[in-house]
Amino acid sequence: MKRRHAFTLIETLVTMTVGGTLMTLALALLQQSMVLSSTAKRAADKDSAANRLVNQFRFDVGVAEEVTIPSPDTVRLGIEGGEVEYVVADGHITSERTSKSDKTKREEFSLGPLCEVKFELHEQPDRATLTLSRRSKLKHVAPRVWRQASATVGRLRVDFPQEASP
Numbered sequence: 001m002k003r004r005h006a007f008t009l010i011e012t013l014v015t016m017t018v019g020g021t022l023m024t025l026a027l028a029l030l031q032q033s034m035v036l037s038s039t040a041k042r043a044a045d046k047d048s049a050a051n052r053l054v055n056q057f058r059f060d061v062g063v064a065e066e067v068t069i070p071s072p073d074t075v076r077l078g079i080e081g082g083e084v085e086y087v088v089a090d091g092h093i094t095s096e097r098t099s100k101s102d103k104t105k106r107e108e109f110s111l112g113p114l115c116e117v118k119f120e121l122h123e124q125p126d127r128a129t130l131t132l133s134r135r136s137k138l139k140h141v142a143p144r145v146w147r148q149a150s151a152t153v154g155r156l157r158v159d160f161p162q163e164a165s166p
Contacts, residue, residue, distance in 0.1 A: 046112055050132055053093060053109040054149040060084050060095075061128045062156035067121055075119040075128070086130075088117045116143055126153040 007015075061067060064077040064084075073088040082099035091113040097105040111117075111132065120129040129150040133143040 046110070046115075049109045049111055050147045053095075053111075054130065054132075054147050056095060056107075057086070057128075057130045058149050058151040059156070061151035061153055064128075064153050067126075067128045067153050069119050069121050072119070073117075075130075077128075086119070091115055093117060115146070127151065128153060 060077050060079065064079050066078040068076045068078075070076060075086045077084040077086075082097060085096045085098075087094045087096070091111055093109045093111065095107045095109070114135045114137070116133040116135060118131040118133070120131070121127075122129065127150055129148065131145060132147040134146045135143045
């Protein structure tokens with residue numbers, strides 16, 4: 001009886017089928033992990049933009065001399081040497097700084113289409129509040145507060161006493 005030194009056709013086909021099945025499962029797992037990674041990156045970008053916006057709003061209100069809300073989507077802050085205006089449009093908030101030298105600096109915060117933005121001005125004490133809420137994709141679920149920033153107007157402003165003239 002002769003000894004075989006090769007694989008049969010059946011053995012080769014079974015091995016290729018098992019290998020192909022394992023490759024298909026591995027590719028599906030890789031694709032799913034890539035989708036989850038991009039979703040997590042988008043969420044992290046929105047979270048980072050919201051944190052930057054909240055911190056910038058608090059600081060701007062703290063150094064502001066006056067705050068006005070001309071419309072529900074706009075807030076204006078009168079700052080020494082210029083003005084800062086926050087405008088909401090289509091899931092984006094734009095901060096535009098204008099100085100007395102007519103230089104304009106614009107910064108955009110992208111928060112996504114499901115984000116609702118609300119500006120409020122409180123009289124006692126003189127405070128401004130920025131509330132970011134997230135709407136659910138479900139119809140009957142109320143929006144939930146995602147971030148909120150509240151600051152006292154002029155809290156960081158330093159007024160040095162004028163020197164008395166002799």
